[in-house]
Amino acid sequence: MAKRQVHYNASQLDKLITKSEMMNFVMVDKVVYFVKPISLKSDYVKVKNSKGHTLDLPIAQIEDIWGETKAIYT
Secondary structure: OOEEEEEEOHHHHHHHHHHOOOEEEEEOOOOEEEEEEEEEOOOEEEEEEOOOOEEEEEHHHEEEEEEEEEOOOO
């Protein structure tokens, strides 16, 4: 099944936590994390990577957030 990339803003983090799907977080220093957002703190977003490790990513350092959805052709 075809998928397409969807761009999210850092202001949408609270909505992304409820989705519970893996996303690409691109940081200011161009490091990319493939993680699932778990919870939102004041300055950090707690995420879980594909191996099950939890990380705290600083919200101020997040440049882009990318996710995937099913591509619908009409």
